[in-house]
Amino acid sequence: MAPATLTAARVETASLPVIDVADLASSDPARRAAVGKALRAACLDKGFFYCAGHGIPQGLLDAAFAETRALFDLPDAQKDALDKSNSRCNRGYETLGGQTLEPGAMPDRKEGYYIGVELPESDPRVAAGRFNRGPNIWPADLPGFQPTMRAYFAALSGLGETLMRGIALSLDLPDDSFDGYCHDPLATLRLLHYPPARPDAPEERGAGAHTDFGGLTILMQDDNGGLQVFDAASDGWIHADPIPGTFVVNLGDMIARWTNDRYRSTLHRVINTSGRERYSIPFFYVGNPDYEVRCISTCLGAGETPKYPAVTVEDHLQSMYRKTYVR
Numbered sequence: 001m002a003p004a005t006l007t008a009a010r011v012e013t014a015s016l017p018v019i020d021v022a023d024l025a026s027s028d029p030a031r032r033a034a035v036g037k038a039l040r041a042a043c044l045d046k047g048f049f050y051c052a053g054h055g056i057p058q059g060l061l062d063a064a065f066a067e068t069r070a071l072f073d074l075p076d077a078q079k080d081a082l083d084k085s086n087s088r089c090n091r092g093y094e095t096l097g098g099q100t101l102e103p104g105a106m107p108d109r110k111e112g113y114y115i116g117v118e119l120p121e122s123d124p125r126v127a128a129g130r131f132n133r134g135p136n137i138w139p140a141d142l143p144g145f146q147p148t149m150r151a152y153f154a155a156l157s158g159l160g161e162t163l164m165r166g167i168a169l170s171l172d173l174p175d176d177s178f179d180g181y182c183h184d185p186l187a188t189l190r191l192l193h194y195p196p197a198r199p200d201a202p203e204e205r206g207a208g209a210h211t212d213f214g215g216l217t218i219l220m221q222d223d224n225g226g227l228q229v230f231d232a233a234s235d236g237w238i239h240a241d242p243i244p245g246t247f248v249v250n251l252g253d254m255i256a257r258w259t260n261d262r263y264r265s266t267l268h269r270v271i272n273t274s275g276r277e278r279y280s281i282p283f284f285y286v287g288n289p290d291y292e293v294r295c296i297s298t299c300l301g302a303g304e305t306p307k308y309p310a311v312t313v314e315d316h317l318q319s320m321y322r323k324t325y326v327r
């Protein structure tokens with residue numbers, strides 16, 4: 001990334017589109033196609049949009065935030081006992097400053113918690129040491145945490161599937177084209193807490209500039225703001241301010257690769273200048289580990305060739321984890 005992007009200004013005029021996805025469930029193909037068209041425009045531009053009409057009850061979103069706050073409010077000793085170093089499949093607590101998303105920058109001013117698909121040690125995929133497969137770590141002192149997070153995880157998995165049907169339509173494909181990808185997906189829920197930015201450390205970030213390396217990221221943020229999306233046209237940052245009742249959805253590097261770089265995986269970062277504690281809950285929906293990601297047919301013009309060889313979801317993820325920091 002060019003150093004200029006670190007100092008680039010806030011972009012006041014540009015904004016991200018709001019896409020109502022409710023019509024993806026419509027029986028009218030024209031209404032479904034209209035959502036596909038809106039998704040296509042967003043994906044070709046920055047690969048970032050606000051998702052409205054998702055149908056997930058506000059009560060579940062509120063409950064997920066309440067449990068997230070309760071988790072990070074636990075005493076340090078209790079959080080340390082849940083540390084992800086105790087997990088073979090990247091689950092559990094990550095301490096403040098435990099990740100540096102922007103190479104060469106200061107460690108991120110955030111703490112996190114990872115939750116994945118719950119699989120017992122006896123599951124053949126776990127026994128075989130498959131990537132990110134295994135049991136979660138659940139905090140014993142928060143009785144509402146596990147049921148709430150499981151319900152939230154299930155709801156977001158459903159939304160991930162819905163959005164992949166929309167992405168298929170956006171690529172002029174039948175809407176069930178990615179059903180194989182959506183079968184038994186490798187999804188990860190990440191709870192994040194960003195303390196207020198420190199005025200005496202202007203270079204410090206809540207989350208340093210990065211792209212997500214998977215498929216779809218579906219982010220619920222609280223009302224503090226702080227997420228910024230890079231705008232190459234102006235060499236500035238669009239502030240993705242929260243819009244109540246919506247998720248911010250963005251595409252990761254795997255979808256860029258899958259579409260021969262037609263769809264975009266865009267640099268983003270977090271700086272919590274609100275003066276308050278910020279909480280966010282990104283859900284990374286990456287699909288079935290055995291699914292082969294190869295250049296989508298409708299993403300090749302006449303005479304064009306795929307830029308990348310075919311790769312399984314699992315191999316792509318593993319190589320990105322190796323190249324960057326585990327997240």
Ligand SMILES: O=C(O)CCC(=O)C(=O)O
Pocket residue numbers: 190192207212219221226227268269270280281282
């Ligand atoms: O907290 C946010 O708003 C964004 C988090 C993020 O970009 C990530 O976890 O990849």
Ligand SMILES: [Fe+2]
Pocket residue numbers: 210211212217268
């Ligand atoms: Fe991200």
